[in-house]
Amino acid sequence: MFYANQVLGIALLLLIGYLGGHLARLCKMPSVTGYVLAGMLIGPSVFRILPRELGLELESVKVLGLGIIAMIIGGELEISRLKLLGKCIYWITPIQVVVTGFVVFAGMFWLGRMPLPHSLLLGAMATATAPATPVAIIREYRAKGPFTSTLMSIVAIDDAACIILFGLVSAVVAVMLNGTALSFSIVWHPFLELFGSALLGVGTALFLILLLRYVKDKQQRLVLLIGFIMLNSGIAQALSYSPLLTNMISGFFIANIYTRPSSLFAIFNDIELPIFILFFTLAGLSLHLDILVANWQLAILYVVVRSIGKVGGISLGAHIGGASQEVKKYLGFAMLSKAGVTIGLLLLVQSRFPGIASVITAVELAAVTVFEIVGPGITRYALFASGEAGQVSHPVEHSM
Template structure:
């Protein structure tokens, strides 16, 4: 495949994704849903204009898109904004993650009669979130306020809790399959190293960014440096087996609060739109309708159980923390998206659990298809509009 084939494929994705977003907006859907559906139509599941091989050639764009999204989310979390919401964010995240894990585990184990290790692993992967879709919809509807800040905080912390839970659960599942019954401190050590390593790399690059921005004031130069930092964080984190998403979120958060210049990261707004369009169109082109159709019953049970866990867990956590009524009622509906971290966890499962990876991969990819194309964007739009924090003139349910 030549570089001109790649250029043509990228052009088709960008233009078709943009048109898909415009059509979605016309029928009162979030534009991000249009990007994803356009990619799905172009992908191997339907028209095959963007075949699997070409999709793989664009992995760098996926890394860049997710890195920028994570960096921007971290940059939105100013301590002055979230200090009154810190307890709410922590309690909601922990309760939501645990509720989702428990409900999905029991649904897989007792409704679908799957094995204990498979049920445990699906329960753990179900807790993952995807920051891209909520961030894009917040941008589209210009949402701002305590609900939006809480949403961003919960999205940012969910992946950290999910990673810790997954490392522990996957070690336990491996012990069950190997016939072992003893716990090892290594379970906690592995999770701790990944989280602390991600935080550490993010802090270092944030401090580097703060120093650079003292001397560099040109907006275009700052954009170039921020893009470089997003890629640097992603590359170093992946090389060290840390989380690229957590690393970039940490960098954005620390930089914003150390430099006291949150507007510095917002300069990425000038270039993020085409990156978002291609990123979500590529996500759509990666989805597999055949897997969804072949595993529709298991996927349906999984999606419903996960939805109950997300909505119910967010409600219980918000109630326990004394969060505002709007957060209690609507936050869970903005938590349906799943993509990047989920795919990463599935790849880990394929390496560590080859004997049971096939069914887990099928269910997860089917759930990702539905969540990214429909449930995630529509749920987030509903939550933001219901919270009353959207600024978009055409924002309506």
């Protein structure tokens, strides 16, 4: 491997990732696809230029990238804007979570012949949507409108719902595998994680808003934003809360309390391109083509049933909620990406259910590989089909 030190690794990730994004745009694909493919090509799955361990060494970069993405999503959830979207956002999430979870469970249990505990966990984990891809694609193509606002809102609510569902299913699986009684503490844990993340996010947001009253310089405000994102993530990790939800809730609170939230979040424009290139190129570096090849049959089945569940569930919820035709037809396709939250849930599976973790990890990592590669392009298609994606003349400079 052509890897001498971490600094050289970062340089290669930035430069090759940038080149991958540029080539992707020339091929009419999203930059994110180029970043992910570039990371995969230079990683151990293909040319073995950089080791997968570099991703562990640069964990702070991934934490920062996901934190920025989460705060941007929260910042889009202004209550006044949510009211304009109507009741559809309250119908779509619960219906798509139930439909996706059941379709994947049924497909893996009856078609894949997987044991009941495995199928239950895979069904719960299938409901998660990677927030990074929709945000990056939206910002690259400057998408704006009711469809885009609905997408951002559903992505935010979806991950919270996934964490709750996974916690409840984990409690049932623990009873099945260990023969123990279903205890209140096990069932309560996901709600505690959600409540703790919300409390932490609101607390740090209030403190940040207070400081911003005395700090007017743009660069100094950027320092505060980055510092609080990392503070949220660090405290959340220490308390076993969700860094993603914590930063999302901070962004939501700032968007609805601060006087000019749009100008505040616009400060991220100065740094997010290199951060996002590193984030997505590292994601590509972490992909496991070998696991995909070894488990291709189960992976294909999982990808198919999850896609059917997501698209069908969201469409059903949109019809019941009286959403627009664009939301009914295309929102499900914009939410197929799968990565960040899934990796966090896999760590929980490995710690709680070591006896069955290897099979679940193999299927999930194989599916993540597929969705990380094809997901950005499908999200791009959905945004253009909805009519809300703008044309960026110089995406290298202005994307993100």
